[in-house]
Amino acid sequence: MIGAGISGISVANNLSQAGMEVFLVDKNPYPGGQAVFYGCKATDECVRCGVCLVREAVATLKNQSTTQCHFSSRPVGYRAADDAMELDIQTTANPIDWKACVECGRCQEACPEQAIERVPGWKYFVNERCTACGKCVDACPVGAIDLNRSTRTSTLQVDGLVVAAGYEPFNPEINRKWGFGTNPRVVTGSQMENLFFQEKYLPREARSMAFVQCVGSRSVMEGQKHCSRVCCAYALRMAGRLKEEYPDLNIDFYYMDIQRFGKNFDEFWNRIQGKINLIASNPISIKTDEQGLPVVRYESLPELACREQSYDVVVLSNGITPAADSENLADMFSLDLDTAGFIRPTGNGSSATGNRVFTAGACKRPMRIDDCVEDAAAVSRKVMQNLGEKP
Template identity: 50%
Template sequence: MVKSLLQKQCLSHERQKALESKTVCVVGAGISGLTVANSLANEGIRVFVIDKNPFPGGRSVQYGCKATDSCLQCGVCLVRDAVANFKKSSLIDASFSSTPRALHRRENDGYDIEVETIPNPIDWRSCTECGECREVCPKNAVKSIPGWKYYISEHCDRCGKCLVVCPVGAINLERKRQYETFPALSVVISSGFKPFDPAVNLKWGYGANPRVITGSDLESLFCREKFLPSDPELKDLKKIAFILCVGSRNIVEGERHCSRVCCAYSLRMANRIKEEYPDTEIDIYYMDIQYFGKSFSSFWAELKRKINFIRSHPISISIDEQERPLVRYESMSDLRCREEAYDLVVLANGICPPDNGEELAEIFGLDLEAGGFLSAATNAASNNGSGRDSGIFLTGACRRPMGIAECVESAYGAAAGVLRYLGDKV
């Protein structure tokens, strides 16, 4: 798509060459930022990516495949592919564990971006992914994400065992905070979202009962290909509930908006658990099903044959005498309060605006919408949420709740906007 847009612009060979000497900075290496970076690199443009995580891929790189005998198009593969392409590209450089601190307009053109980095002890450029450090770590502090290198988490107690075994000297436990300035002609903000944390409301019992987990927790279990919790006390899950819209569509309990992804990911995960463990009984509590994909109606019709759908938003989750979560809800059929005990309850937590929206808005001259998501400054806004005049573009879930496929689409739009912007400058 980006290619065809460039072709439509009929750039001359000289202008194309001039374009290729430009650098674009992408803030946030989730699926949105990686898609922009990969698309621009495909056009020969140098990209510099900054992410506060020690790895690329954002939230969804730690989700799992929801396919049964066929792909259910959850989009997680797209993230893995984007990480793989990013890793291969010679035109993309990155700084991880880094955050932008200030933006200065250059006199001639473009920007200087001040970036603060607290480097991870593992230098991702040198790491060969041999895994030796993970083998010897007594704290289980060496982590990895699918398709990427290793990094050291906050559980490290600096014992130094990993240093001794690393065959390429990629580990340095003494790395110091550093400040650098990077030049860029254009900047893309793709800083993503924050998942709703149900611990803020005692009614959900999240954090107090290990049998109550979130959709984010279940995604990580799926990612490790262990669909159900490994805690031996949680074996034999005969009855599971999913509660949709946790933190979404309810201004008192969370956000006013629909998160657009919780119904779909819950239904796909419930379907996969049912395929794997056909004797498990699954109830899904829902207000109404919001789904934004193709072929959904046939999938839902099929699902209704094996899963019970209960139209209600539960009142609370307590604990029964066997320490099982007890879901209290009002039945829509007779408007009576009922209680149902489960072996596991999954709270389908939704998408909230990121905590750092205000800071990013201030640095990059963006607007913060009433809901907390970012938008292009009013005087620079265009239809796809981009600043045509400023060269500062926004994409992905930092703008509003969206799923992976929609993020990819939005990122192509931002990449096309950047190309147009750069094209006008050469």
């Protein structure tokens, strides 16, 4: 399994529960992928954002005895013969020995750089802020931390392979019109997840906020013609959650048209009416006024009039773009990319590696979390059928 986001973990858990031996490889030092740090958007009731599905999958993974996790690892070589496949992976040393770690958290308390983190339901890991000062080593009561471990390459012998390398959130810095990177009050949806849902931070004086939809989606200019399919729902849920936490916050929601993907979208859509201001529009640009506030310039629809409005915070609902490694992975495993750069679905004998290389989740196309879980179930069945195990 290449990729331990919700898609890769779900396939791994399904196969492991069916008794298969699974190697789960991820370049991150932790499982869960993009959505593992996203926050639950429940207000007075569940809004089915799907974030808890990721936490549950991670918790299940922790107890799988036939899954071997290789984090901070990426594939660097691949050979396939008639009945054997070999995958070389390069692993950057994990300073924390998870088998020895008793999860007491003293290393995290001792670290002056906040370089030791933990994803919900998982173990501690060291991030790139580490300066190797050694305070965590001294604090660990069981000697589980060694900052001198070196990078190594190993080879996995496998019968089949699932590519579940996910996506990259669109980076609005590539288009100056979004004002991103120049004004700290302009943040992406991904950043808002961290600012609010992790750190519970919103500028204290914030009274007004704008959500701008389709940032890096449905835009020929930005080379992203596709609809990201998740942004309308995640931004509306985020807006609903913020409105509940900050009832006096005025929220304007700029959208071209609303994409109603997801099983309970209409139900949620009805509940949000009247709580936020929905403005049908084409966003033109985001500038900064003399007070340093971001100003949304937009063409209002259907009047086609050009208008401006300033805000305390602007959230750019950034979309889904192909995984950074999709080209490399496609080359390595003889897979095809579609015109947007996503990996074409396989597992049906269409690629050079026949029916032993499979693809799962958002590396194929933009998908919500619950879509990924459904797709993973279908892929797991295919893997079990094609590799000769009972479904």
